[in-house]
Amino acid sequence: xxxxxxxxxxxxxxxxxxxxxxxxxxxxxxxxxxxxxxxxxxxxxxxxxxxxxxxxxxxxxxxxxxxxxxxxxxxxxxxxxxxxxxxxxxxxxxxxxxxxxxxxxxxxxxxxxxxxxxxxxxxxxxxxxxxxxxxxxxxxxxxxxxxxxxxxxxxxxxxxxxxxxxxxxxxxxxxxxxxxxxxxxxxxxxxxxxxxxxxxxxxxxxxxxxxxxxx
Amino acid sequence: xxxxxxxxxxxxxxxxxxxxxxxxxxxxxxxxxxxxxxxxxxxxxxxxxxxxxxxxxxxxxxxxxxxxxxxxxxxxxxxxxxxxxxxxxxxxxxxxxxxxxxxxxxxxxxxxxxxxxxxxxxxxxxxxxxxxxxxxxxxxxxxxxxxxxxxxxxxxxxxxxxxxxxxxxxxxxxxxxxxxxxxxxxxxxxxxxxxxxxxxxxxxxxxxxxxxxxx
DNA sequence: CCTTCAATGTATACACCGTCAACACCATTA
DNA sequence: TAATGGTGTTGACGGTGTATACATTGAAGG
Numbered sequence: 001x002x003x004x005x006x007x008x009x010x011x012x013x014x015x016x017x018x019x020x021x022x023x024x025x026x027x028x029x030x031x032x033x034x035x036x037x038x039x040x041x042x043x044x045x046x047x048x049x050x051x052x053x054x055x056x057x058x059x060x061x062x063x064x065x066x067x068x069x070x071x072x073x074x075x076x077x078x079x080x081x082x083x084x085x086x087x088x089x090x091x092x093x094x095x096x097x098x099x100x101x102x103x104x105x106x107x108x109x110x111x112x113x114x115x116x117x118x119x120x121x122x123x124x125x126x127x128x129x130x131x132x133x134x135x136x137x138x139x140x141x142x143x144x145x146x147x148x149x150x151x152x153x154x155x156x157x158x159x160x161x162x163x164x165x166x167x168x169x170x171x172x173x174x175x176x177x178x179x180x181x182x183x184x185x186x187x188x189x190x191x192x193x194x195x196x197x198x199x200x201x202x203x204x205x206x207x208x209x210x211x212x213x214x215x
Numbered sequence: 216x217x218x219x220x221x222x223x224x225x226x227x228x229x230x231x232x233x234x235x236x237x238x239x240x241x242x243x244x245x246x247x248x249x250x251x252x253x254x255x256x257x258x259x260x261x262x263x264x265x266x267x268x269x270x271x272x273x274x275x276x277x278x279x280x281x282x283x284x285x286x287x288x289x290x291x292x293x294x295x296x297x298x299x300x301x302x303x304x305x306x307x308x309x310x311x312x313x314x315x316x317x318x319x320x321x322x323x324x325x326x327x328x329x330x331x332x333x334x335x336x337x338x339x340x341x342x343x344x345x346x347x348x349x350x351x352x353x354x355x356x357x358x359x360x361x362x363x364x365x366x367x368x369x370x371x372x373x374x375x376x377x378x379x380x381x382x383x384x385x386x387x388x389x390x391x392x393x394x395x396x397x398x399x400x401x402x403x404x405x406x407x408x409x410x411x412x413x414x415x416x417x418x419x420x421x422x423x424x425x426x427x428x429x430x
Numbered sequence: 431c432c433t434t435c436a437a438t439g440t441a442t443a444c445a446c447c448g449t450c451a452a453c454a455c456c457a458t459t460a
Numbered sequence: 461t462a463a464t465g466g467t468g469t470t471g472a473c474g475g476t477g478t479a480t481a482c483a484t485t486g487a488a489g490g
Contacts, residue, residue: 159410166381199414
């Protein structure tokens, strides 16, 4: 209701700070994020943020929760219940990589050790688990259909996750900047996902790498 | 020759600082490493390190180079030219994961974005590439033997690398701390490597996940 | 309506940090 | 012997996270 207070009390400082934080992270990276900086942007004193976030770590955990939720949303949107598990896995893998590439600094917040004591932020953990569950569900479907290796779905889903996360990490860390690839980068991403997911297949089809097929 | 100078000139400050840095990283993590801190430990003034390292980033790049070299050494030691490529890949994967787990803070230095402008430290890059080359060599052998998918060895080796690196990262980031696994952690690691490397095999053998086999 | 109180903001301060500039020491070498 | 350049120190600037004490306020209760 009070659109223009501009007074002693901000109105919704908590949200404004979170927005400013995400903005700074996007713009200048997590490393450059500072509590004093976002206070300056929002136009409050340097200690005002501490009325809303216990410390910088808590603020970061909320940024991470938000990013995890975005990751869940786009992963979920890539799932088509009528499609085969392997196709859904390919699709989610690709949008996952694209999210990481398009939001490198947010991705760096949710993974890596900038947030300490992760286990003391259960809502953040939960937001992360939800994305992983998408993968587990598809793997279970694949196992039941007899397409995937029988056994524990969590273990198989984890292999997929580690491979895609590893690819995302190495890309963001710049390990492919000067590396010569035998194909366009987009095809490289697809190839990585296709090859990696082959690990789950009971009878993987032969595969031709150059040129990569898109199916 | 001058063992006990304790004078104005230190003698080998550069090395002492590097050692102190690695020590601090091991002990308290990269985040806590400070130029002033290592100067204090070594017993010199806070700006003395700048006579030997242009800035903190340069110092970190040297720590990373050293860690990459260690990683190369243990990976190389796990290779047996008389063994099959797939077995060598399993062996290097395992020691790689063990290195990450036993040296979490060093691993965090060489990956992640604590070091900025990686491409301006060519000797560090090169040290990293050498480890990757081990993987490429084995993959080439596997392709030539007709065991692996034919095509570009770099692409296949990369899939292996991303999967193992992803696993290492997630482990270090604490994503398995409260996760219930259906097997002991060591077996979990082996299972991840075995499943992941299946992706390369032209005709992967059926696999039984519980209990995991060790061959 | 007025008082009170908890929530929210500020001012100040402490102990750190990376790094720059100016100066001090000293081994080597011309 | 004098000079030079490598290596160390001092001191400073501007930044950081955050603790403590104080100020302002909107809302709730008498």
